[in-house]
Structure formats: C-alpha cells, structure tokens
Amino acid sequence: MNFELIKSVVELVQQFMEQNEGKAQYSNDLHGFTEWINAANQHDFENPDWIGKESGRSSDSIINTLLIRMNRYAKSYSRSAVGSSVFSSQDDFIYLISLKNMGTMSKMELIKHNVHEKSSGILIINRLLHNGWIEQAVSPKDKRIKNIQITEKGLAILDEHMEEIRRASRAVVGNLTHAEQMLLIAVLSKLDEFHDSFYRMNLETRDLLNTVYKKLN
Template sequence: MYYELINDLVTLVKQYEEGAGAADVKSFNTWLSLQLGSKTIDAHSEPEWSGKASGRSADSVINTSLVHLYRYAKSHAKTAIIESSFSTPDDFIYLINLVSLGSMTKTALIKLNVHEKSAGMQIVNRLINNGLVEQEAMENDKRNRMIHITANGRQLLNERMHEIRKASSRVTEPLNIQEKMDLIRLFSKLEDFHASKSKTELQTNI
C-alpha cells in the first residue's frame, strides 16, 4: 500500500545522507522542503542571461560558461599541485586514469583525455622522465606502448589526493547532491555525443 512511498523516502534519505546533512528530523525536513520546492519550478521556464534581450542564444551562454568553468577548474587544480612534483594538472589526471582504469596503451590514454597526440605525448614523456609511469612494448603492435603507473607515481598521487579532492569540490561547491547528479547526466549526454561524433568522423577520414 505504502511501499512506493517508503521506497521514495529511503531514496531521499540516502541523497540527504550523501550531502552530509545533520541526523535529525528538523534538518531533514528543511532539506526536503527545499528539494520539493525546486521541483515545482516550471520545467519549460527559461532563466535570464546577459544579452538575452538583444538576441544572445542559449548555445552561446552554455559554450561561454563551459570555457569559464574550465578556467576556474584549472585554477583550482593548480593550487592542488603547489610544492609537488607535478608540473601541470594533466599530470595527476593521467595518473588518476591509470589507477582507476588500469594500464592502457599510450594512444588510449591520450584519447581518453581528449588531447592532441603531440600534447599528450609531452605529458606521457614527462611522466616517464619523472619516474611516475613506465612504458612497455606490445608484442602485437611495436608502434604503440602500454603505460603503467609506477610505485613512485602511486605514492605521489596518494600524497596529493586530499588537495586534489579539495580542488574538485571547490568547482562544484554551491551545488547540492541532486544538482550534481543532474549535471553529471547532462555532461555525460554531451560528452557521449561528441565522442561518438569524433569517432565517426575519424572512421570516415580513414
């Protein structure tokens, strides 16, 4: 009878807990009111933005915001590597990919980070020279190399992870957990589209 309601409440409590909310009914009720209030906003209503009255498009606003957010994120990331052996934020991003996804070819690692080959090779070579990753020749493809993170690379990454996480949280700081989930879905949709389009264009040019 009330099973669906109970399931919905359990889901909301989990979301509230992930947001590090206080463990009392009053705080949960305040949070729930804000959540439910945000759902009443007309899904088809448009936000205001600078230049809208003079014809500036939503596409223009989104593209500009993405560029600005990238610069903010890059600035925060730089603070995470101050007084460390990392030269750029790309260094630790490559290492995080290797830890999360395992060893991979040099080509795959560069493509994963959406870098041009020349820029990606500079990053990989820098990591190799600093002893943070190592490369291994592939028997079936002598032109490519498998990249592995070294013990030194893991140690350096672990030493800086607290600062890296702090930098990441600063970028999304004003968003609640539901807004973060919504943003992940939207960004994933955009990334999947462009990754698929890029792959199709590459195959067409071969």
C-alpha cells in the same frame, strides 16, 4: 538554534499558502508543500535567465561561454592544488588518475581519453616517464604499440597529494546541491558521449568541427 533559518522556512510556507489559496493546486500539507517547492525548482531549470537573453543571445552561445569559464575556474583551482607539489601541471595527476582507474592503456588511448592533441599528450607522457611515475612496454598484440601503466612510485605520489586534488574538485562543484550535482553529471555525460566519438575519429584529420556540424544539421 538557527532563528534565521526558521524565519526563512516560515516565510516560504506563508508564500506557499498564499499562492495555493483558492487554487487548491497542491494539498495543504507537507506533501503539497514539497511538491510546490519541487515545481518551483523545476521551473528555474526549465526557464533560466542569462546575460543577453532578452537581446537575443542564444542558449548555445551562453552554454559555450559558461563551459569555457568553468574550465578556467577549474584550471585555476588545480594550479593552486599543485602549486607546492611535485606536479608540473594538472595534466600530470589527471593522466595518473586515468591510468589508476582504467588500467594499462596505449599512449594514444590515454591521450584521446583526456582529449589532448597528440603532441601535447606525448609531452605529458614523457614527463611522467622521466619522473618514474609510469612505465611503458611493447604491446604483446602489436609490436608497433607501446602500452603504459602507472608505477608504484606513481601511485604513491598520487596518494600523497590526493587530498589537495579532492579539495580542488570540491571547489569546482561550488554550492551545488547533491541533486544538482547528479543532474549536471547526467547532462555533461550525455554531451561528452556525443562529442567523444567524433573527437576520437578526427583527432588526426583536423576536420572535427565540420563533422560535428554536419551531424547536427
């Protein structure tokens, strides 16, 4: 029996009773206790602390910093996952997963989907073609466009290393609860949807920042 857990729960219940005494804000039962815990968690989400907050550092600044840090953590875990595999980088299996999940795509569609510069995306695609993990064919709708799809060899190599990839993904999620994961997915999806349209529109023109800034202001 986990006595430390029981002790923590008892202390939490005692804290609930003390705070609720005289105020009767919550019913003195399991339902009221649950509401109290949810309210406390909601307060943490609505008014979080961050380094530099008291000295005036904005939420925009800390969000940008945290996203950059998370990207670096994710890259580190991915490098560990592919370190002993046949993949040259995390981009190899990310492109393969994109093709597996979304089906045949043009080169530019795949590059834009993975938010890469054209030159970087072409290098990745050429590497995958060289390894025989993807194949290309002229689009029946437009002879100027080459469509690419994952091959059986690509599916096999992806399946062979999928557990390592999943382990890296689980490491990124860290200690988030299921509810926190769902909230994060919703928030990041909203951000991704906002930025994706501008990125696709301005991939070649290099004025992405100005376009987004004008939209926000």
